[in-house]
Amino acid sequence: MASFRASFLFLSLTTLTVAAVVSGHNITDILAGFPEYSQFNSFLSQTKLADEINSRQTITVLVLNNGAFSSLTSGHPLSVVKKALSLHILLDYYDGDKLHKISNGTTLTTTLYQTTGNAPGNLGFVNITDLKGGKVGFGSAAPGSKLDSSYTKSVKQIPYNISVLEISAPIIAPGLLTAPPPSADVNITALIEKAGGKTFASLLVSSGVIKTYEKAVENGLTIFAPSDEAFKARGVPDLNKLTNAEVVSLLLYHAAGKYLPVGALKTSKDPISTLATNGAGKYEFSTTTAGDAVTLHTGVDSSRVASTVLDSTPLAIFTVDSVLLPTELFGKSPSPSPAPAPEPVSSPTPAPALAPKAKSPAPAAASPSAPIAGTPAGSPAETPSAAADHGAQEKAAGVHVEVSAVLAVLLVVISSIVLS
Ligand SMILES: *[C@@H]1O[C@H](CO)[C@@H](O)[C@H](O)[C@H]1NC(C)=O
Ligand SMILES: *[C@@H]1O[C@H](CO)[C@@H](O)[C@H](O)[C@H]1NC(C)=O
Ligand SMILES: *[C@@H]1O[C@H](CO)[C@@H](O)[C@H](O)[C@H]1NC(C)=O
Ligand SMILES: *[C@@H]1O[C@H](CO)[C@@H](O)[C@H](O)[C@H]1NC(C)=O
Ligand SMILES: *[C@@H]1O[C@H](CO)[C@@H](O)[C@H](O)[C@H]1NC(C)=O
Numbered sequence: 490m491a492s493f494r495a496s497f498l499f500l501s502l503t504t505l506t507v508a509a510v511v512s513g514h515n516i517t518d519i520l521a522g523f524p525e526y527s528q529f530n531s532f533l534s535q536t537k538l539a540d541e542i543n544s545r546q547t548i549t550v551l552v553l554n555n556g557a558f559s560s561l562t563s564g565h566p567l568s569v570v571k572k573a574l575s576l577h578i579l580l581d582y583y584d585g586d587k588l589h590k591i592s593n594g595t596t597l598t599t600t601l602y603q604t605t606g607n608a609p610g611n612l613g614f615v616n617i618t619d620l621k622g623g624k625v626g627f628g629s630a631a632p633g634s635k636l637d638s639s640y641t642k643s644v645k646q647i648p649y650n651i652s653v654l655e656i657s658a659p660i661i662a663p664g665l666l667t668a669p670p671p672s673a674d675v676n677i678t679a680l681i682e683k684a685g686g687k688t689f690a691s692l693l694v695s696s697g698v699i700k701t702y703e704k705a706v707e708n709g710l711t712i713f714a715p716s717d718e719a720f721k722a723r724g725v726p727d728l729n730k731l732t733n734a735e736v737v738s739l740l741l742y743h744a745a746g747k748y749l750p751v752g753a754l755k756t757s758k759d760p761i762s763t764l765a766t767n768g769a770g771k772y773e774f775s776t777t778t779a780g781d782a783v784t785l786h787t788g789v790d791s792s793r794v795a796s797t798v799l800d801s802t803p804l805a806i807f808t809v810d811s812v813l814l815p816t817e818l819f820g821k822s823p824s825p826s827p828a829p830a831p832e833p834v835s836s837p838t839p840a841p842a843l844a845p846k847a848k849s850p851a852p853a854a855a856s857p858s859a860p861i862a863g864t865p866a867g868s869p870a871e872t873p874s875a876a877a878d879h880g881a882q883e884k885a886a887g888v889h890v891e892v893s894a895v896l897a898v899l900l901v902v903i904s905s906i907v908l909s
Contacts, residue, residue, distance in 0.1 A: 514651045516542045516550060523644065525554045526655075529574075532562065536571040536802060541601060541752030542578060542651070549579040549652045551627065552644060553659060561659045561666075568802040569666060575602035576629070576660050579615065582649045588640055594619040597630045602662070605800055612662040629662040675804060677702055677712070684798040684808050686714040689743070696733070698740040705764060709748035709803040713785065715812045716795065724790070725812050726819065735818055741765035742772050742787075742815045748803040754783045754794065763815075770817035785809065788816040 517539050520530035529552050533539040542548055553561070561573050578601040595618040603613025614630035626636030638660050644653040678690040678699060693699040702710060719725070728736060741764040749757070755778045765772035774787045783794040792811035799806040 514543060514647055516651070516653075519645050519651075519653060520552070526552045526558075526644075528555045528558045528562065529553055532558075532570055532574060536567060536574060537748065537750050537753045538571065538574055538578065538601070540756045541750070544752050544755045545580070546650050547580070547582045548650070549581060549583045549654060551577040551579065551654055551656045551660070553577070553656065557658055561661075565666060571802050572602060572605075572607065572665055573659065573661065575605060576600050576613070576615065576662060576665070577656075578602075580604070582652055583617070583654065584646050584648070584652050585640070585643045585654070588617065588625045588654075589619060589623070591617060591619050606797070607801075608662070612665070615660055627656055627660050629660060631663050634663065675706075675799065675801070677706075677804075677806070680798050680806055681712070681714045681808075684714065684796065684806075685716045685718075686808060688717050688720045689714045692728075692736070692740060696737055696740055698737055701741065701764060702744060705744070705746050706804050709746065711745045711747060711749040711805040711807070713743045713745075713792075713794070713807050713809045713813060714798070715743070715792070715809050719792075719809065719811050722811060726814070731818075738765045738770075738772070738818060739812075739815070742774075743809075743813055748805055750800045750805050751783060751794070751797060751807075754778075765815065765817075770815070772815050772817055774813060774815075785813060787813050789814040789819045 517530060517534055520526045520533070523530075533542070542550060562570055565573075580599045580601065580603075583598075595616065597611070597614045597616055600613055600615055602608050605613075611630040611632070616626075616628050616630045616634070616636060618626045618628075618636055620626045620636070620639075625640040627638040627640070628634045628636035638656045638658040641655045641657050644655055646652045678693060681690040681693075693702065702712065720728075728739075731739070744764045745761050746764055747761075749761070754776050757776050760771075760773035760775045763772050763774070774785050777784050777786065785792050785794065790811055790813070792809040792813055795808045795810050797805070797807055
């Protein structure tokens with residue numbers, strides 16, 4: 490009995506520890522053991538979908554072997570391959586058993602493509618149907634689509650976090666492969682204006698920095714556009730008092746010369762350099778994550794990433810709640826009073842997929858070289874939110890409940906051991 494209790498205690502402790510480490514899976518690592526999926530794996534990394542997969546719990550990846558996958562990649566730009574691949578990432582857990590137990594024999598399941606905002610109607614859903622003779626068919630949920638892909642075998646399961654299943658042929662939503670690559674002729678300022686960033690957009694144009702942005706797109710660019718409200722907030726330095734060179738640096742600081750969709754921001758552990766980074770100044774910022782919310786820390790202030798305006802390889806555009814103030818310009822200078830607690834004014838643009846205002850780690854106002862994001866220095870009280878990192882809002886709540894339940898069980902077990 491005692492040993493039963495002891496092992497139960499051990500189990501509970503293990504659960505608690507693992508829950509604190511967030512989702513431990515690494516799809517790149519999982520697929521590395523299977524050369525037949527090397528192409529699929531390589532494109533998951535190139536499109537940064539691997540980060541997105543690793544940052545989520547309860548996920549199923551439908552992989553294609555190199556032969557079947559080649560039809561998706563040949564002649565298509567990376568942005569199109571990314572969309573196609575996102576349709577093979579199901580936001581639910583399916584293993585071979587569950588595929589054969591679908592109630593009523595057919596279901597529509599949500600994919601990662603649906604979360605991009607680029608999938609009108611049913612395009613972001615996949616139809617899974619238990620066909621006669623034990624065969625399970627997959628197809629786009631768009632009306633009139635055929636179920637011309639089928640389940641071939643299970644590759645790897647870590648219940649109920651990630652499942653990797655092989656299917657016979659790509660799942661293709663109507664129009665997906667023929668869509669023109671969007672970022673070639675995207676109007677950056679128009680998009681930012683429309684998302685509530687008129688001030689930022691006009692500064693980009695008047696300073697000429699927009700040209701630098703446009704040139705950078707080709708090699709990957711991520712823009713963090715402050716909202717109009719952000720420029721009116723207290724503590725924002727008077728731009729008229731800055732030199733032209735300082736304004737340019739400030740604007741360049743609001744973009745990274747890499748494609749960093751939200752999944753990449755969440756998993757980024759190193760400071761992120763910006764277009765302002767040069768020999769004379771680091772001009773970096775770090776990130777922290779709480780639930781689905783990502784916060785950027787410059788060392789002077791912090792800003793929540795409010796919404797995704799565009800996510801289309803190689804260009805990502807986000808709105809942020811605050812003007813990002815680099816330490817190189819505002820760190821030591823006495824002039825602008827650094828806003829102490831930049832938990833931002835609530836955003837006027839409703840931000841999709843944001844966690845309930847979680848305790849974001851204290852901004853690094855005091856220490857410019859604050860510890861870097863990703864793993865907010867964890868007091869035990871913080872672990873539930875760290876564990877919740879990767880779920881959707883509702884999941885975040887679920888994990889909180891789960892962890893406190895485990896704690897409660899632990900207490901009961903400990904006291905019963907002590908009593909016996
Ligand atoms: C799955 O993820 C949850 C939450 O992060 C964790 O508690 C659990 O141990 C993981 N399971 C495995 C087998 O890794
Ligand atoms: C996942 O695994 C790959 C290959 O083993 C490794 O290069 C990468 O750093 C890992 N990613 C994370 C987030 O640990
Ligand atoms: C199964 O089909 C029946 C009758 O068509 C329907 O009433 C029921 O809601 C379906 N169940 C599920 C889980 O879709
Ligand atoms: C899935 O597709 C099949 C074949 O087109 C169709 O009969 C079925 O109703 C679809 N399932 C759902 C849930 O829409
Ligand atoms: C982009 O949009 C802005 C206004 O939103 C407009 O003034 C500008 O001419 C557009 N640029 C191009 C190249 O179409």
